[in-house]
Amino acid sequence: MNMGQDQNPVLRVSNLEVTYYTDSGRAKALDDVSFTLNxxxxxxxxxxxxxxxxxxxxxxxxxxxxxxxxxxxxVEIGGVDLMSLSEEDMRQARLSKIAYIPxxxxxxxxxxxxxxxxxxxxxxxxxxxxxxxQVEERCVNALKSVDLDPAVxxxxxxxxxxxxxxxVCIAIGILLxxxxxxxxxxxSALDVVTQRQVMETIDRVKDQINAAVILIGHDxxxxxxxxxxxxxxxxxxxxxxxxxxxxxxxxxxxYAAALISSLPNLENKGVFQGIPGLAPSLLRLPGGCSFHPRxxxxxxxxxxxRPTTRMVQGNRLVTCHLYNEEA
Amino acid sequence: MLRLVIRRLLFLAxxxxxxxxxxxxxxxxSETNAxxxxxxxxxxxxGFSPTDLEKIIESYTKQFGLDRPLWDQYQDYIVSIFKLDFxxxxxxxxxxxxxxxxxxxxxxxxxxxxxxxxxxxIGNLLGALSAWPKAPGWVRAFATPFxxxxxxxxxxxxxxxxxxxxxxxxxxxxxxxxxxxxVPDGSWTFMLDVLKHQxxxxxxxxxxxxxxxxxxxxxxxxxxQGEDYVNFAEHKGLGAGAIFRDYYLRNTLLPQATALAxxxxxxxxxxxxxxxxxxxxxxGQALNNAIRSNxxxxxxxxxxxxxxxxxxLMVLMEFVYPLLDPRIRNE
Ligand SMILES: Nc1ncnc2c1ncn2[C@@H]1O[C@H](COP(=O)(O)OP(=O)(O)OP(=O)(O)O)[C@@H](O)[C@H]1O
Ligand code: SF4
Ligand SMILES: [Mg+2]
Numbered sequence: 189m190n191m192g193q194d195q196n197p198v199l200r201v202s203n204l205e206v207t208y209y210t211d212s213g214r215a216k217a218l219d220d221v222s223f224t225l226n227x228x229x230x231x232x233x234x235x236x237x238x239x240x241x242x243x244x245x246x247x248x249x250x251x252x253x254x255x256x257x258x259x260x261x262x263v264e265i266g267g268v269d270l271m272s273l274s275e276e277d278m279r280q281a282r283l284s285k286i287a288y289i290p291x292x293x294x295x296x297x298x299x300x301x302x303x304x305x306x307x308x309x310x311x312x313x314x315x316x317x318x319x320x321x322q323v324e325e326r327c328v329n330a331l332k333s334v335d336l337d338p339a340v341x342x343x344x345x346x347x348x349x350x351x352x353x354x355x356v357c358i359a360i361g362i363l364l365x366x367x368x369x370x371x372x373x374x375x376s377a378l379d380v381v382t383q384r385q386v387m388e389t390i391d392r393v394k395d396q397i398n399a400a401v402i403l404i405g406h407d408x409x410x411x412x413x414x415x416x417x418x419x420x421x422x423x424x425x426x427x428x429x430x431x432x433x434x435x436x437x438x439x440x441x442x443y444a445a446a447l448i449s450s451l452p453n454l455e456n457k458g459v460f461q462g463i464p465g466l467a468p469s470l471l472r473l474p475g476g477c478s479f480h481p482r483x484x485x486x487x488x489x490x491x492x493x494r495p496t497t498r499m500v501q502g503n504r505l506v507t508c509h510l511y512n513e514e515a
Numbered sequence: 516m517l518r519l520v521i522r523r524l525l526f527l528a529x530x531x532x533x534x535x536x537x538x539x540x541x542x543x544x545s546e547t548n549a550x551x552x553x554x555x556x557x558x559x560x561x562g563f564s565p566t567d568l569e570k571i572i573e574s575y576t577k578q579f580g581l582d583r584p585l586w587d588q589y590q591d592y593i594v595s596i597f598k599l600d601f602x603x604x605x606x607x608x609x610x611x612x613x614x615x616x617x618x619x620x621x622x623x624x625x626x627x628x629x630x631x632x633x634x635x636x637i638g639n640l641l642g643a644l645s646a647w648p649k650a651p652g653w654v655r656a657f658a659t660p661f662x663x664x665x666x667x668x669x670x671x672x673x674x675x676x677x678x679x680x681x682x683x684x685x686x687x688x689x690x691x692x693x694x695x696x697x698v699p700d701g702s703w704t705f706m707l708d709v710l711k712h713q714x715x716x717x718x719x720x721x722x723x724x725x726x727x728x729x730x731x732x733x734x735x736x737x738x739x740q741g742e743d744y745v746n747f748a749e750h751k752g753l754g755a756g757a758i759f760r761d762y763y764l765r766n767t768l769l770p771q772a773t774a775l776a777x778x779x780x781x782x783x784x785x786x787x788x789x790x791x792x793x794x795x796x797x798x799g800q801a802l803n804n805a806i807r808s809n810x811x812x813x814x815x816x817x818x819x820x821x822x823x824x825x826x827x828l829m830v831l832m833e834f835v836y837p838l839l840d841p842r843i844r845n846e
Contacts, residue, residue: 249750282752296747298762300769300840309761310751344841360751 197224198367198400204261206240206247206424208470209254215470217243217256219424222497223505225400227367230391231429232411233404234447235421236467241404242291244421245370249288250278265367284314287361291372291404293354297345303356304341307331310363330359333396334389351382358389365397372404387414408451412436419505420444423468423478426497429505440506442485477509485510523830531596534822535815539592542811543585550575550605552808579605592815601816606808612816615801622797626713627786630720631775637661637721638728639771643764645729646736649755658729665726669785673719673792681715688712690794716793720785724778731774735767742766769840776832779825 206218217240225231233241246252248263250270263270265285273281282288290296298306307327316323328338334355345353354374361369371390375383391414394401405411411418412432419429420443428441439445446463465482468474474481480490489509497507550572576582579602580591595601601612641658644650664672681689688711739745740763748758790799798817805813837844 251746251749279752279754282750284752288750290743290747290750293743295743298744298748298766299842300765301761302841305761309753309757313751313753313757346842357747360747 198227198266199225200262200264201248202262202264204244204247204263205259206243206252206256207259208256210471213471216473217424217470218247220497221261221424221426223419223426223429225368225402227400228394228398229417230394230401230403230415232415232418232432233402233421234406234408234411234418237406238467238470239421240424241421242372243424245288245372245402245404248368248370249282249286251282251288280314283310283361283366284364285366286368287364287366287370289357289361289369289371289374291376293357293374294350296357297353299345301344302341303331303343303345303348306356307341307360307363310360314364326363327359330363331356333362333393334359335385351378351386354378354382354386355389358386358393362393362397362399365399367399368402369394369399370402370404373406374403375407375410376405383410390414408447420447423470423473425478425507426505427479427507431504434501434504440500440504440511441508442483442510443479446482446484477507523833527826527830530826531819531823535593535596535819536589538815538818539589542806542809542814548572548809550579550581552606579603595815596819601812604805604810604813606805606810606813612812615805615813616798616816616820619796619798619801622795623786623790623799626716626720626790626795626797627782629713630717630724630786631782633717634721634724635728635771635775638725639732639767641725642729642732643736643759643767646733646740647759647763648740649759658733661722661725662729663726664722665730667723669719669723669789670792672723673715673789676715676719676722677792687715690792712793712795716789716795719789719792720782724782728771728774732767732771735770736763739763739766769836769843772832772835772839776829779828783821783825 201224202222204218204221205216208215208217221240221244223231233244235241243252243256247258247261248270250258250263250273252258258271261271265281268285270278270281270286297303304324304327307330308323311318311323311326318326324341328341331338331340336352336355336359340348340352340356345356348356358371358374361371369390374390375386378386387410390401390403393399403411403415408418415432417429417431418435420427420435420441422443428435428439428444430440430444434440435444436448439448443463450463463482468478468481474491476492477483477486477490477495480486483490487509493509495507495509495512497505498511500506500511554568554571554575580588599613604610604612604615607615638661641654641661644654645658677689680687691712745758745762748762753762786797787799787802789795790797791803794800798821801813802817804810805817
């Protein structure tokens with residue numbers, strides 16, 4: 189089964205499953221998630237809070253912590269399945285093959301050591317034996333490429349603004365030129381101007397190292413301006429992956445369609461329409477398609493049978509019974 | 516920075532001055548006359564007549580300046596603080612107060628240093644490790660008994676240790692600084708004997724205090740583990756050792772150093788009490804003897820020495836904090 193538009197993607201995620209074993213029951217936070225990404229491509233990952241975006245990112249880093257567990261699936265980068273690596277090899281793969289720029293960049297830097305030390309230790313922990321001067325030069329270059337002054341190298345986190353800290357995290361993310369960079373809501377705590385700058389920075393460094401980028405966020409509007417494709421998550425499932433143009437003009441999944449039409453635009457004069465109904469709890473997911481209680485196009489089969497993810501219209505992914513015939 | 520230094524030094528002076536003033540007047544309210552005590556005893560054993568005794572006491576009282584108005588004596592006393600010289604001991608004349616302190620201080624200092632360092636290190640390491648999910652299970656098992664002993668006063672701990680290890684099992688000596696019959700000559704045998712006598716006092720101080728460090732460190736460790744910067748360190752691909760050292764321990768250093776500074780006062784008091792219990796010839800015993808004979812120059816010397824030492828350490832610690840946490844540097 190070919191799940192991408194490219195025969196040779198840099199990232200191939202297949203059938204990834206994560207369950208949180210909580211006191212009140214099992215929560216399937218990732219359910220059969222598959223997609224691919226090419227080098228230099230930018231994918232925007234959107235979905236309501238709790239839909240599993242961060243879980244997907246952490247699962248790809250193999251950093252799901254108890255009570256969560258990766259139940260199965262593959263995450264292949266350049267043909268190597270991360271899930272099959274030893275603990276030590278996986279540690280080495282972090283940052284050098286796949287980098288994660290975390291959701292809370294405000295507090296992601298060690299408050300008591302200099303920024304420089306926090307870049308240097310990332311390099312050193314990957315067995316790089318360059319001289320001190322070489323390592324420092326590399327760090328300073330990384331800082332420069334995210335538009336930071338080299339003086340930041342000797343500064344402490346509390347001396348930096350929120351946007352600068354976010355840039356430092358991005359600089360760390362690109363230090364070892366990974367093939368895949370995941371940025372989890374890189375702009376959510378920033379003002380609009382800084383948001384833009386940070387996005388542009390990500391865009392530029394991505395081009396420099398030709399990495400595939402996954403941008404996680406709520407803001408469809410901001411997303412639309414910066415990514416090539418958009419993936420929509422709903423209660424742990426990837427329900428649609430399409431190019432930005434396709435997604436905004438002709439979404440295939442009913443949930444994605446509802447999301448798009450709920451966006452403020454000129455016709456509805458900026459009124460956010462919202463989607464009727466509530467996001468379901470992962471502990472009590474409706475049977476069949478978990479979106480069916482809220483779906484405008486619900487059919488009988490939706491209440492009993494889980495839809496599978498299939499490819500439609502060339503290279504769009506959709507998880508919905510409406511498209512069963514097109515497979 | 517300079518203003519801070521000056522402020523701190525003024526504070527230090529104020530602490531020492533108020534402590535020394537209180538300390539000056541307290542022994543003077545006692546009826547006990549150190550000179551009389553000493554010569555009355557001599558008179559009982561040595562047999563000179565009561566009239567001679569009164570004369571001797573009078574001449575000594577004059578010689579020590581104790582017949583002068585209290586206010587004058589207070590002024591002399593303040594001067595002597597600046598000179599760091601309290602003159603002669605009334606009770607152990609011709610020893611000076613400095614002699615008495617110098618003789619006692621090595622015992623107390625070594626006991627204090629060793630026990631404080633050991634319990635701080637063991638407690639913090641056990642606490643940090645027992646909060647660390649990647650640490651082996653035995654760490655927690657090892658930390659539990661210490662936690663259970665938390666807050667048992669050193670004296671009670673000392674009595675228990677004395678009873679079980681010293682009295683019942685006869686593993687270690689019951690008290691004193693070295694065994695009767697051993698020549699204090701600095702040889703290995705002598706050293707070993709002295710060390711043996713230090714084990715129980717040290718244990719009494721250590722056992723009850725490790726748990727406190729374990730608890731505070733464990734609590735802090737659990738908080739820090741949830742911090743974003745620890746997670747990000749893992750995302751960066753750092754090994755467990757580097758994360759533990761540079762992200763986790765490093766961030767607990769400041770609060771724990773603060774706690775250590777705050778604990779200093781209590782630690783000194785406990786050490787003095789424990790010395791008394793085990794009959795170690797340290798500051799505690801010297802102070803005890805001085806109080807019993809109302810040998811006030813020695814009381815002054817010791818109390819001011821302790822106050823000064825603790826206050827100085829606390830002020831010094833304050834200058835160490837900015838080295839531990841850059842965030843306090845700019846204030
Ligand atoms: N440690 C955990 N224990 C139990 N359940 C968890 C845990 N972490 C996440 N979950 C559950 O997994 C689901 C997905 O969470 P996740 O953080 O991936 O959502 P998200 O899409 O990133 O949300 P947000 O937009 O708020 O960041 C949620 O329903 C959440 O309740
Ligand atoms: S499977 Fe059915 S319920 Fe689910 S989105 Fe498609 S049409 Fe709606
Ligand atoms: Mg999230």
